[in-house]
Amino acid sequence: MNADYATGGTSAPPVIRGPRESIPAWIDPSPWLALARGATLTDARRALDSAQPGEAEFAALLSSAAGGLLEEMALRARDLTRRHFGNTVSLYVPLYLSDFCSGGCVYCGFASDRPQSRRKLGKEELIRELDALKGMGFEEILLLTGERTPQAGLAYLRDGVAEAARRFAAVTVEAFPMLTEEYRALVDAGAIGVTIYQETYEPVQYEQLHRWGPKRDFANRLDTPTRVLEGGMRMAGMGTLLGLSDPLVDTISLYRHAMHLRRRYWQSGVSLSFPRVCPQEGGYVPPFPVSDRYLAQIIFAFRICMPDVPLVLSTREAPGFRDGMAGVGINKMSIASRTTVGGYGQPAESPDGQFHVNDDRDIETFCAMLKGKGLEPVFKNWDKVYR
Amino acid sequence: MNGDLKLKLGGQEFASRLIVGTGKFSSVEVMLEAIKASGAELVTVALRRFNRERPSDDLMAPLARLGVTLIPNTSGARNAEEAIRAAMLGRELSGSSFVKVEIHPNPHHLMPDPIETYEASRVLAKEGFIVLPYMPADPVLAKRLEDAGCAAVMPLGSAIGTGHGLSTAEMVKLIIADSGIPVIVDAGIRSPSEAAAAMEMGCSAVLVNSAIAAAGIPAAMASAFAAAVNAGYSARQAGIMSRCDHAVATSPLTNFLS
Numbered sequence: 001m002n003a004d005y006a007t008g009g010t011s012a013p014p015v016i017r018g019p020r021e022s023i024p025a026w027i028d029p030s031p032w033l034a035l036a037r038g039a040t041l042t043d044a045r046r047a048l049d050s051a052q053p054g055e056a057e058f059a060a061l062l063s064s065a066a067g068g069l070l071e072e073m074a075l076r077a078r079d080l081t082r083r084h085f086g087n088t089v090s091l092y093v094p095l096y097l098s099d100f101c102s103g104g105c106v107y108c109g110f111a112s113d114r115p116q117s118r119r120k121l122g123k124e125e126l127i128r129e130l131d132a133l134k135g136m137g138f139e140e141i142l143l144l145t146g147e148r149t150p151q152a153g154l155a156y157l158r159d160g161v162a163e164a165a166r167r168f169a170a171v172t173v174e175a176f177p178m179l180t181e182e183y184r185a186l187v188d189a190g191a192i193g194v195t196i197y198q199e200t201y202e203p204v205q206y207e208q209l210h211r212w213g214p215k216r217d218f219a220n221r222l223d224t225p226t227r228v229l230e231g232g233m234r235m236a237g238m239g240t241l242l243g244l245s246d247p248l249v250d251t252i253s254l255y256r257h258a259m260h261l262r263r264r265y266w267q268s269g270v271s272l273s274f275p276r277v278c279p280q281e282g283g284y285v286p287p288f289p290v291s292d293r294y295l296a297q298i299i300f301a302f303r304i305c306m307p308d309v310p311l312v313l314s315t316r317e318a319p320g321f322r323d324g325m326a327g328v329g330i331n332k333m334s335i336a337s338r339t340t341v342g343g344y345g346q347p348a349e350s351p352d353g354q355f356h357v358n359d360d361r362d363i364e365t366f367c368a369m370l371k372g373k374g375l376e377p378v379f380k381n382w383d384k385v386y387r
Numbered sequence: 388m389n390g391d392l393k394l395k396l397g398g399q400e401f402a403s404r405l406i407v408g409t410g411k412f413s414s415v416e417v418m419l420e421a422i423k424a425s426g427a428e429l430v431t432v433a434l435r436r437f438n439r440e441r442p443s444d445d446l447m448a449p450l451a452r453l454g455v456t457l458i459p460n461t462s463g464a465r466n467a468e469e470a471i472r473a474a475m476l477g478r479e480l481s482g483s484s485f486v487k488v489e490i491h492p493n494p495h496h497l498m499p500d501p502i503e504t505y506e507a508s509r510v511l512a513k514e515g516f517i518v519l520p521y522m523p524a525d526p527v528l529a530k531r532l533e534d535a536g537c538a539a540v541m542p543l544g545s546a547i548g549t550g551h552g553l554s555t556a557e558m559v560k561l562i563i564a565d566s567g568i569p570v571i572v573d574a575g576i577r578s579p580s581e582a583a584a585a586m587e588m589g590c591s592a593v594l595v596n597s598a599i600a601a602a603g604i605p606a607a608m609a610s611a612f613a614a615a616v617n618a619g620y621s622a623r624q625a626g627i628m629s630r631c632d633h634a635v636a637t638s639p640l641t642n643f644l645s
Contacts, residue, residue: 083548086411086600137441169435234465262495267465269494308495374413380438380445385473386463 022203022219026260029201029252032059036248039063048072053305058255061301062248070293073300077329080307085331088376091363092140092170092334093133094314096341097121097160101146104211105199107244107277107284109339109355110146112213119341120145120152126160128345130167136336136344136363139380140170142195147215148176158189165190170382172237176214177224183231190387194228195237195273196221200245201253209244225257229265236261236270237312242295243277243286251298255305262309271310271332274299278316278356292321296329303329315359319369322359327375335359335366394592396569397485397517397538399456401428404586405616406458406571408596409436411548412605415449421599422453425609431458431487431594434477447481458519460487466500467507474511486511487541488520497547501528505535512536521573524555529562529570539568541594544585545575548597552581556588563589579608579615586619587627 035043036059044066047057060066061073098120101110121129133141141164145152157175164171172193173186183194200206203218210216225236238258240250258270276295277286290298302311313322313330315337322333338344339355361369367377393400407427412418422430430450437459438445450457459477464470467490474486488511490504491497499521505528508520517538522528524542532540542559545551552575553559563570569591576582582593595612602608 082411082601083550083597086597087413088411134440137444139438139441139444266495267492371414376412376414378436378444379441381435382463383435383437383473383476385434385476386465386469 023201023222023253027201027222027253027257029249029256032056032252033248035059036062036252039065041065041068044069048076048304055252055256055259058301058305059248059252061304062251062298066301067293067297070297070300073297073304074328077300077303078327080303081311081327081329081331084308085310086376087327087374088331088378089326089370090140090310090332090378090381091138092142092172092332093136093138094142094144094174094334094337094339095129095133095164095344096144096339097126097157098145098149098152099341100149100151102149102213103147103215104213105215106209106211107241107286112146118151120156121160121342123159123163125342125345126163129342130164132344134167137379139168140172140382141168142172142174142334144173145175147213154178154182154185158185161186161189161191165384165387169380169384172235174237177221178227178231180227180231183228183233187232190384192233192382192387193235193237193271194233195239195271196224196228197239197241197273197275198222198250198254198257199241201240201250201257202245205245222257225261225270226264229261229268234268235310236265236268237273238270239273239275241275241277242290242298243288245288247288247290247294247298251301255302258306258309269310271312272302272306273312273314275314275316275355295321296325299325299329315357316355318358319361323369323373326370327373335361336363394569396429396519399517401456402426403428403613403616404592404620405582405613406431406573406592406594407599407609408594409433409446409450410596411600413600415443415446417605418446418600419449419453421605421609422450422455424606424613425599426613427609428455429458429485429592430455431460431596432481433462434459434473434480435463437477437480439480451481456485457481457483458485458487459483460489460521461507462489462491464490464507465492465503466490467503467510470503470507471510471514474507474516475514478516484515485517485519488518491521491547499523499543501525505531508532508537509535519571524558524562526558526561526565529566533566533568537568539571539591540566541571541573543574544572544581547574549575550577550598551575552577553585553588556584559585559590560588579611582612583615583619583622586616587622589623592616 039060043060047060050057099110100118174195206218228236312332314334370377403426405427406429409432436446461470461473490500508518512518519539521541529540545554571592572585573594585593599609
């Protein structure tokens, strides 16, 4: 029986059949899919009660049966989150440097066949944006670009990192896959982490969704977090874009991939994010929509099985969901985000963001919510001295 | 064992033998209340939580106003070089010569790196810092750190934040038996009874953070820890009876021979 991913539905989602030969054995979800699809309530309870949950328990906690234990999963997730991260939620803000893109991602508002005009922040604009964000109190900034283009390549990104590093305690990057030495250059410029989503671990689906450009290279993308850490970054941010493929395949693969990296790069960390694809410019409808309830279950399963890994939730999600997950699995969140290029330095909002921001609350409102839940918003949890 | 009533560290004396950490609290106000209730005079704070630009996000200034002695810690450092830089900046910003050397490069269990910890402690002691290294409960390393000029050693009871108590008790006893400097158990303590046990064992002080921050009423728990640390210390001073495998009558059987 398949998990009930979408709201209210009980029908099985379409199964993608295709070769997984291109997936290394240490990522391949196959050994655990049968358990995740067929776990009984007893299996799920045993997983939930396990003192040292591992891959089998993770799979069982993703099952339909475990959905019946959601409240108990939430309780354990909350206890573990508070044990490892305290009564705090770390805050960060994204800044899109450029929406030039060479990629043809079916689901993305920045894909290169979208008709919108493209732009990138010039030096003065960048400084204005960084100063505006600094003035808002942020100390951790995530700099984003599209896939690699002549307009926004490594040199442009490196300059942006260096400029941000002069102002912010923590600078991280979400851009295009790079070579190890390119990541090393970003470390030297002041970056401490890189987020790179696999999008989906289903090779066939991946190929269909990424229609052209360097991003079509599934194996290269899969190897990117390794190069991130090999290049000296302290943190590799990982995730899949939920909705693109069978979430069981993607979440189990993600879990295995993350576990592999933390064993190999023991002096670095991984963090996990849970973006859900939503209808974009181009009208993409996700084939495997993930309901609020199942997204919560996925996050709780990760927290229970990876208690010390930072779990991140962005403003893609609506206020009600974010409020409910804060401190209950999730320990790091963005706020006051804009998904357009720039937009913080001047108030006018342009309509061509990468995705729709569902939580558009300001910092004060959001922090008041956290405080109301007994959670301390933390803006600065790093220091330049550690670069 | 330190038989003085006051804790002596780096040429200074402190009436309280409870040191409190400042992470994980639900608000600065809750943290300050807990510290007041604990009676702690020594408080650790992570350099990465110093925020001079957003007072509402800053931990250092409100602690300084409280009048406690700050022990900046180097949490976040992956190696000795980073820890030394952090210590220097911490001293500059806080004005305190105390430093808690924390080098735990593996983010998943936060176990201290003995090699880097030793190196950073050695350099910082030479630089005039009052060095308190967070360390694995290793008796040999403890002596090496003492020889390197540390003011105290801080062996872990168990992994940070786990609340698994004094799982290293036998090693801590060996450290105490040989140590010429105060031994302060740091990390893992969950309940006041465990803090009391550490003091009864002969520790000079204990450092508690998560157990207070995660309590239902942090200030009340801080107060309970203060009482437990005092009780454990007083018990140790009073001389705790030794264990014996057989019953020993309070009216000995051989009285008739005297």
